[in-house]
Amino acid sequence: MSARISATRRSGPTSSRRSARRPPTRTWTTPTPTRTTLTATPTTRTPRGLERCVDPVGAREFLEDYWERRPLAIERHEEGRFDDLLSEADVEQIVCSGGLRYPGFRLVKAGEQLRARDYTVDIPWRPTPFTGTADVEKVLAEWERGATVVLQGLHLTRPAVGEFCRSLEAALGHPAQANAYYTPRNAQGLPVHHDTHDVFVLQVAGEKRWRVYDPAFELPLKNQRYSADLGAPGETVEDRVLGPGDTLYLPRGWLHEAVTSQTDSLHLTIGVNVVTWLDAFKAALEELGDDVRFRRSWQAGDGVDELVEALRGRLGRDDVERRARDRLVRTRRPLREGQMRQLRGLEELGLDTELERRSSVIADLVAGDGSVSLVFEGRELTFPGHVRRELEAVFGAEQPFTPAELPGALDDPSRLVLVRRLVREGFLTIRDA
Numbered sequence: 001m002s003a004r005i006s007a008t009r010r011s012g013p014t015s016s017r018r019s020a021r022r023p024p025t026r027t028w029t030t031p032t033p034t035r036t037t038l039t040a041t042p043t044t045r046t047p048r049g050l051e052r053c054v055d056p057v058g059a060r061e062f063l064e065d066y067w068e069r070r071p072l073a074i075e076r077h078e079e080g081r082f083d084d085l086l087s088e089a090d091v092e093q094i095v096c097s098g099g100l101r102y103p104g105f106r107l108v109k110a111g112e113q114l115r116a117r118d119y120t121v122d123i124p125w126r127p128t129p130f131t132g133t134a135d136v137e138k139v140l141a142e143w144e145r146g147a148t149v150v151l152q153g154l155h156l157t158r159p160a161v162g163e164f165c166r167s168l169e170a171a172l173g174h175p176a177q178a179n180a181y182y183t184p185r186n187a188q189g190l191p192v193h194h195d196t197h198d199v200f201v202l203q204v205a206g207e208k209r210w211r212v213y214d215p216a217f218e219l220p221l222k223n224q225r226y227s228a229d230l231g232a233p234g235e236t237v238e239d240r241v242l243g244p245g246d247t248l249y250l251p252r253g254w255l256h257e258a259v260t261s262q263t264d265s266l267h268l269t270i271g272v273n274v275v276t277w278l279d280a281f282k283a284a285l286e287e288l289g290d291d292v293r294f295r296r297s298w299q300a301g302d303g304v305d306e307l308v309e310a311l312r313g314r315l316g317r318d319d320v321e322r323r324a325r326d327r328l329v330r331t332r333r334p335l336r337e338g339q340m341r342q343l344r345g346l347e348e349l350g351l352d353t354e355l356e357r358r359s360s361v362i363a364d365l366v367a368g369d370g371s372v373s374l375v376f377e378g379r380e381l382t383f384p385g386h387v388r389r390e391l392e393a394v395f396g397a398e399q400p401f402t403p404a405e406l407p408g409a410l411d412d413p414s415r416l417v418l419v420r421r422l423v424r425e426g427f428l429t430i431r432d433a
C-alpha cells in the first residue's frame with residue numbers, strides 16, 4: 001500500500017501579507033496533566049485516532065508543520081480503511097431503517113435551502129409523538145435529486161466513532177465531534193465556506209473532488225462564520241479527488257467546497273473545537289473572581305496596570321495547561337459500550353478476574369489532603385489516601401491485571417470493593433464479561 005502526501009504550499013501576494021500577521025513559530029507540546037497529578041497517558045488498544053488520520057506523517061511532524069497552519073492531504077488507495085467507523089452499508093441501514101430523527105440528520109444541497117419539515121414527519125404516539133422522524137421516501141427522493149444526507153453528531157450515537165473522537169481528544173487536548181456526509185453522484189453538498197473548527201476529512205467510500213482556497217479570514221472563532229463579505233475565495237491551493245482511505249486535514253478558516261462526479265461519496269468529518277488563547281484568557285479572568293480587586297466597581301479601586309499584572313500572574317504556562325486539561329477531563333461524556341454486561345459481570349468478579357482500563361477514558365489522578373481522587377467524564381471519585389498505591393497501579397495499567405496482583409496494603413475484600421466500584425463507574429472493564 002502506497003501513500004502519497006501532499007502539503008499545500010501557500011503562495012501569492014495576499015497569502016504572504018497574511019503570513020506576516022501569523023505568529024512565526026509555535027512549538028507544540030503534548031498536553032500534560034495537572035496539579036499534583038500522579039500519572040499520565042490513557043492507554044488504548046486500538047491505533048490512536050490521530051495516527052489513523054495523518055499516517056504516514058508522524059503525529060509530531062503533523063503537529064509541528066500542519067496543525068493550524070496548512071492543509072494536509074494524504075492519498076492511500078485503501079478501501080475499507082474507515083469502514084469500522086461507518087461503512088456505506090451502515091449508512092444504507094441507518095437511512096432506510098426509518099429510525100433517523102432530526103437533528104440526528106439533515107439534508108443539504110448546494111444553493112438550495114432544504115427545510116427539515118419537508119422531509120420529516122411527526123409520528124403520533126402516546127404520551128408524546130416521535131417528532132422530526134425521517135420520511136424515508138422523501139429523503140430518498142431528495143437524495144436521488146442530488147441532496148447530501150448529513151448524519152450529525154455521530155460521536156454521540158456510534159461507539160466506534162465516539163471512541164475514535166475520544167482518542168483524538170487525548171492526542172490534541174481539544175474536544176472533537178463527528179458528522180458523516182453521503183453525497184450522491186454528480187452533486188455538490190455545500191457552497192464554498194469555511195468551518196470554525198479544524199477538520200479531518202476521512203473518505204470512507206466513493207470519490208469526492210475537493211477544492212481548497214486560501215483563507216479569507218484566518219482562524220475564525222465559533223461566531224465568525226463565513227460570509228461573502230469576508231471576500232471571495234483566494235487562490236486555489238488544493239484541487240484533488242479523495243478516494244477510499246484518503247484523508248484531508250483542513251485548519252479552520254480555509255475555504256473549501258467539494259463535488260462528486262461518477263460515484264456516490266461517503267466521508268466522515270471529524271471537527272476539532274480548538275481551545276484558543278481567547279478561551280485561556282477568559283478562564284484566567286473567571287478565576288480572578290477570587291481576587292477582591294476584580295470584584296470592586298470599575299469606578300473605584302486600583303489602577304488598571306495592577307489588575308493587568310494580576311491577570312498576567314494567572315497566565316503561566318502551567319496554569320493555562322491545567323485549566324484546559326481539567327476542563328477536557330471533566331466535560332467528556334461517558335462512553336459506555338458493553339456496560340450492561342459489565343454490570344452483570346460484577347457478580348462473578350473475584351481476585352483472579354482479569355480487568356483492564358477502559359481505553360476511551362481520559363482521566364487524571366489527583367492527590368489531595370489525605371485523599372486521592374480519580375477525575376473523569378464529569379465525576380470525581382475520592383478515596384482515602386491509603387488506597388493511593390492501588391489506584392496508581394490501576395490508573396497506570398497498560399496490560400490486563402487481576403485484583404490479586406495489585407500492589408499496596410489493602411486486604412482482599414477491600415480490593416474487590418475498589419475494583420467493583422471502578423467497573424461500575426466505567427473506568428475499568430472485566431475482560432471476558
Ligand SMILES: [Mn+2]
Binds near residue numbers: 193194195256
Ligand atoms: Mn466544511
